[in-house]
Amino acid sequence: ALFDEMLKARKQAGFTQAEIAERMGTKAPAVARLESGGGSSKHSPSLGTLRRYAEAVGCDLVVRLIPRQS
Template identity: 50%
Template sequence: MTREQYEPVALNVEATRKRWRKEPAFASAYDALADEFAALAELVRARQRAELTQADVAERMGVAQASVARLEASAGSRKHAPSMATLRRYADAVGCELRITLAVKRKERHRAV
């Protein structure tokens, strides 16, 4: 009896995204969620910069690790938008302050010049 070895396949996320963006439906849906993806990435980057696990953040926030996982994933789901209080608690837990900015849309920025 031979034992098969699992050989993981590396996923190049950027190359995959570029390939999928060639599909108009995917590109449109992805662009519609751009701000949510940016928020998610910022949460995860802040936690990683602080060298904390989700469990570490959860402990500091006084919540379950699953709550932190759900918070980090909620940005792209549109099913649950975290409150400002929750985002402040997360920011505090990872040693950051919460800042929200509004930026002129790219199309409008071009016209205003």
């Protein structure tokens, strides 16, 4: 899923959570919560947060709508 892809992208880029946090302008615990799918929080990350994360790890964020099969 998305959060697994995020963690994989960060590791492939060779960054720590602290480095990503610095690049995003936030703190490492926030990145840890983001990568874990929000932890115990019921808050879902905004598209802006996901874009900042993607940029920090050197990726593009793509959101797609796929038609349902009738």
